[in-house]
Amino acid sequence: MQSVEQILLPEWMIPVSEKPSSLENQVFKDQAVVIDNGVITALGSRREILAQFQSDSVVELPEHVLTPGLINAHTHSAMTLLRGYADDLPLMEWLSAHIWPAESKWVNEAFISAGTNLAIAEMLRGGTTCFNDMYFFPDVTARCAEQAGIRATVGMIVIDFPTVWAKDADEYISKGLATRDALRHSSLVNAAFAPHAPYTxxxxxxxxxxxxxxxxxxxxxxxxxxxxxxxxxxxxxxxMRPLERLERLGILNRRLCAVHMTQLLPAEIETIAERGVNVLHCPQSNLKLASGMCPVDAMLQAGVNVAIGTDGASSNNDLDMLGEMQQASLLAKGVSDNPSAMSAYQSLYAATMGGAKSLGLENTTGSIEVGKAADLMAVDLSDPSTQPVFNPVSLLVYSASRSQVNHVWVAGKQVLQNRTLTTIDLEETVLEAKGWGLKIADGRAS
Ligand SMILES: [Zn+2]
Structure with missing residues (x-):
């Protein structure tokens, strides 16, 4: 018998290793997952695995479905501190009259740290094991992610106007690159360029x-x-339209992770499919700001890689990837007038493998496969809201709530155990966020 670090025994497992069009054989019963040094080293039936391997940590997960950890492909994590600060407004008014002034008054390293910790606590408790961030002080965001043991891609933000982080484009780029260099040995956190938008x-x-x-x-x-x-x-x-401008500037290629994409002509969908552009779909933010609706069904049919993100908590107003998957499926059906658009499995695929591919992490995370990091979530389906169990994929996307996420692992480390965070002091994190909330509210009143 070979000794291993950990063996998980879920009742159901959805590996998400097949293409999104196929639903067959995607749910397995009575499987076992072997984890060693943070990596999935063997998969098989419970009987086969227990005959070959032994461990001091054999985790029975009755009535749980095990899936890859969810990847929040677009967020501004520190903006959790501005959750509910300004609602029910169109994008440009919301940004220029409320969010940008508040940011210029309050954003500093302490704000980023408090907001990011709050975001990570919320995300881990909702099954998110990786997030793609865009905000100021990406070095601080990276530090928070490493301390909490969550995977992240931090954005080397660039914006034309001066902020507390940098004074001009050159400084944004050089500070971003310095952050990226400092992360070169990190196993959990890397960096991406994050020019804010074509209009900024x-x-x-x-x-x-x-x-x-x-x-x-x-x-x-x-x-x-x-x-x-x-x-x-x-x-x-x-x-010219922004996409044409980005094409002329040499940005329209497989490296581009284009967030939102609610305004697309049929020819533009063909172009982004040809170029391999990734679309980071944020259905709730688009709905809340009435920005428009992303034509996900047409993009999937054209072969575009689609990932799902929550956007920041100030335009959503939560970082709930289970809720976002449900919204993605429902919205796609409404927009395309087609009830088979964006199936439950397609949403789960977008929220896992789709996100991993967009970030270039498809060999590291996004599915339960031998050789990949053990980034996993276990959801308890015994709750009345997820009974009876005909199809765990359907239950996850259409019925389950994030309070049913009981256990989460990132790179084999259990960061959520029976709903308790093991790497974050939840009480302290919430207390700090409350303090910022009071300070920001006072500042607005004065
Ligand atoms: Zn955003």
Whole structure:
């Protein structure tokens, strides 16, 4: 008998290793997962595995479904501190009259740390094991992620106007690259270029980012075609739609992780499919800001890689990936007038493998396969809201709530055990967020 670190024995397992079009053989019963040094080293039936391996840590998971950890493909984690700060407004008014002024008043390293810790606590308790972030002080975000033991891609943010993080495009890029360099030995956190949006970043820095991203083979994370207003403004200012401008600047390729994409012509869907552009779909943020609706069904049919993100907690207003999967499926059906659009399995695929592919992490995470990191969540289906169990995939996407996520592992380390976080002091994290909330509310009143 071979001794191993950990053996998990879930009642059901959804490995998400098949293509999203196939639903067959995606749910396995009575499987066992062997974990050693943070990596999945063997998979098989409970009987086979227990005949070959032994461990001091054999975890029985009756009535649980084990899936890959969820990947929140687009968020601004520190913005949890601005959750509910300004609601029910269109994007540009929400940003320019509320969010940007609040950020210029409050954002500093302590704000980022408090907000990111709050976000990570919320995400881990909802089954998210990896997040793709875009915000100021990515070095602080990276430190919080490493301390909490969650996988992350932090954004090397670039925006034309000065902020507390940097004064101009050159400084944004150089501070971003320094953050990336400092992370080169990290096993959990890496960095992507994150020019904020076509309407906030001018041609010169975008050209430089295009060149650097090619040289470094690094993803580019950017809000693109979020609203009709953005497209109209670009047409008036540059004489072309943002996607055409990005193409001319050399950004429209497989490295681009384009967030939102609610305004697309059929020819643009063909182009992004050809170029291998990834779409980071944020259905709840798009609905809440009435930004428009992303044509996910048409994109999936064209072969576009789609990932799912929550966006920041100030435009959603939570970081609940189970809720986001449900919204993605329901919205796709409504938009395309087709009830078979974005099946439950397609949403689960987008929230796991889709996210991993967009970030270039498809060989590391996103599915339960031998050789990949043990990034996993176990959801308890014994709750009345998820009974009876005909199809665990359907239950996860259409019925389960995140309070049923009982256990989470990142790189084999159990970071959530029976709903308790093992790497984060939840009480202290919430207390700190409350303190910031009071300070920000006082500042607004005065
Ligand atoms: Zn965003």
């Amino acid at each position: 970043v001018s041609d010169q820095p975008l050209e430089r980012i295009a060149t650097l991203a090619d040289e470094l083979d690094c993803p580019i994370h950017m809000h693109v075609h979020e609203t009709a207003h953005e497209v109209e403004e670009s047409t008036a200012r540059y004489g």
